[in-house]
Amino acid sequence: MKRHLLRGLIAPLLIVLAMVTGLAGQAHAQVAADGDGDGLEDTLEDTLATQFFPWIWFDSGEDSGCADPATSSNPGTALARVRPHPGDPGKIAILYTVLYRQDCGDWFGGSHSGDVEPFAVTLTPQVNCPTGYAAFALKTTAHEGTAFEHTDERLLGNDCNWGRAAGGSPQVARIYSAENKHGNYASLDSCESGAAGNDHCSESFTLPYTVFNVGEDGARRIDELSAYQFPGEYAWTPVPFSGSLDRGSDAGMIRTKLVSDGLLARAA
Template sequence: MNRFTRIAVLSLGLFLFPQGPARAEGLATIPYGDNCWGTGTDADKDGLNDDCEYQVAFWFMPLFWFDSGESGHARRPYYAVKSTSFSTRTLQVFYMDTFFEDSGVTTGHDGDPEFQILEVHFSGGRWYLDWAYLSAHRKSSCDSSAWYSYGQLEYDTAIDSRNGSRGWPTLYVAEDKHATYNNLSTCDSGCLSQDYCSRTTYQYLDTATTNRLVSRNVGSTTVQLINSVTLNSKTERLLDDVEFKGWDDQWYRPNSQGYRRHLNDFGF
């Protein structure tokens, strides 16, 4: 078949089977743009509108896929937001997963301070995901944490049609150990091939049915909006350089190190 015939066949195919409209990238659901900077209430004194911080954190909140064997879903997430550049309208959101426990058979401990950092920017009326840092046993002997560009991430549009490429990402959570990965194959090679993920049960980071992430902005390590959090008569200090016990602290297993060292490393 010569190239002219191929062109004719291709043209006929496009006529008979027209392509659907391309889905726009990014998110148009966030009611802020340039006015995220320098307007409104700014409790943590970082130059950002507090409601804009919430809206960005809410709309880019990751979707998690868990394995059927997961036994430690429980968590109470928090977040922090900072501006990295006004000229490029770029923010970073630090999501603190605060899983109550790592229930790995040989590695179990109280409190599991895994986290994600999403870097996003505003342009032309939409917000776009650029990069994601996914913690995976960070600072441990099998640290598999990494930065991923938006093109290395997955986006689930079937669950919510408002999402699209460069919107909120789909992440895979290692069974019982809660490291997060950009896809199944990366997960299965994580932590020296000890991690395992599957697409069995999905949940958003915050499992609440309403008011997700409301009143969960911790501010920063220098201007703390939330630090001490009491739950089930136990208190965690999320921003201090102390252990994170997942509001549990069982005598028979160790606690984890807290979030402060990670927040410091990334300038939050």
């Protein structure tokens, strides 16, 4: 009788143990999937950062090599920070920085090694979209921190397909890079009037880009950029970015862009 009773107790205990072990394993998997600890699964972040990256239009006057390392046959490098929007945690904020080897100084001289050009997209949950998110708002910033600083912001209509990889067309999911200076604009008109009329944009050609999710400062998925076409440069470490060229001339730090909430697109 005691033997049968013992067996009756052991079986349920084994089941409970298996359930606890399984739940612990699931919890570990969930934690491991959010490597930067911001509450968003890393694979979702990567997908959204790629899906909602737009077409970048360049002007016909862009000097040869000024858009390097991006060419028609070599994707350029863009970094992304993806996180819950600080203005509305129910939405997702993506801050992109497009990296260039140099700014060619199209007006008033001003050329320098390295160029870090930000823009941002806000996403909102949308169950009918393939990724579960839609494009809510776009914000571009040109010549940040100078007398010619200019921002454009527009709502995107909760578009599931806004973005180059999401199927958005070059005429819809687009921003404009000013000739040789690379300041980003959301429209041709704002670019042509930018920098006191010295910036120029057109829909002359686009170039491919690969987007890399850098994670968060406290949990860096990417920092040193040698594997991303920029040896000796850093996404998070506070080192001025010089496009892997002359250290005597730089474009400030990539980190400064990544941590700036003021560059984010609106959440409401």
